[in-house]
Amino acid sequence: MDKPLQGVKVLDLTRLLPGPMCSLHLADMGADVIKIEDPIQGDYARWMGVTKPQQSGYFIAVNRNKRGLVLDLRTKAGQEIFLKLAKEADVILESFRPRVVDKLGIDYASIKAINPRIVYCAITGYGQTGPYAELAGHDLNYCGYAGVSDQIGRQGQAPVLSNFQIADLAGGALSAAMGICAALFSAHKTGQGRYIDVSMTDCTLAHSVISLSRYLSDGETLPRGEDLLSGGVPCYGIYPTADNKFMAVGALEYKFWALFCDTINKPELKAQHLATGEENEAVQAQLVTLFTAHPQSYWIDKFSGVDCCVTPILRLEDSENDPHLQARNMFIRAEHPTEGETLQFAFPIKFSDFEFSIDRHAPSVGEHSKEILLQLGYDEATIEGFAKDKVI
8 A cells, every 4th residue: 555645755954853753753654854954054953962074863754755955935936836835735834933934935825826725834833823922942942831740750850851842742742733634635525724733832731631630629739749650659759779770660550560569579568559748758668668778780680570560760771672673673774875784763553565765865955956946847057047046
């Protein structure tokens, strides 16, 4: 069978992480994604964290299976090329601040006038409306406004930072991909596209279900580190081992907690399953003493075959060698023309009659510009003129 999004054409104007990760998912499912970069700095994720002239692993990982086009949208010729591309496209994805696309003449109204079925998705930190709409921000800022950062951390300590960008990924990339797929389905039925306003703050807030449930029931959220999932009970937590590694205890259900207590020869702790306050602290102290008496490998062996939600906290290099993740084919190695063999995550969703593959490496700057313009009908002389004028 064809790939799930075979035949869908996407124009991706985004950079860094949320937008490129969204279009990565679309590309991995078969969409023809054209990554459009400006000729001055392009997507600066290419060079982030890199100290020598090569492309970053970050860029390579989130831009595979795409074609690359350099296009100066500040020029009349660049705008005309984009509009010609847009006339045949199914999706436009952008992450500029509100109204930047209006100034460039590539806003939704302009595109809809030439392509009524276009799905036009804008990913921003705060959305297209509201008092914060024009403000800059990053994942940390959006999580802060959504009340998420306040809940992450230990009791009595400051909120903690995470290099897993909750707002960028769940609030931006995945929410946008969901909206795009829904709008594509609607456009397929009706012939009419839609404008999608994705606020990473909104989407992060809307997924903060535990905090909301507590707020609704008690009129306020619990202090950081005292919630059911953040250290407030002994049956759900992270415990250190003798070798400075950690084990995750996720025995929320009593049956798992009871089995856990039997396995560690502490049946007297069964009654403290959902202990809170000082009682919780006392039980946790016992478990810290218990776990720190042996290295992680001991506890992995101890709970091997014991189905009670106790597992190791792995480093990524350990995850790569984990037998389950290997069986799920979640790591894939692919050749890149300038970087050699690269390790990447595979597309995580398993479809019937579809085998994920990396068909294109992350494009170099403007790698497919000529190919794309030839397909649009421009001749080689015109394309050479565009290049000379730095339109492409």
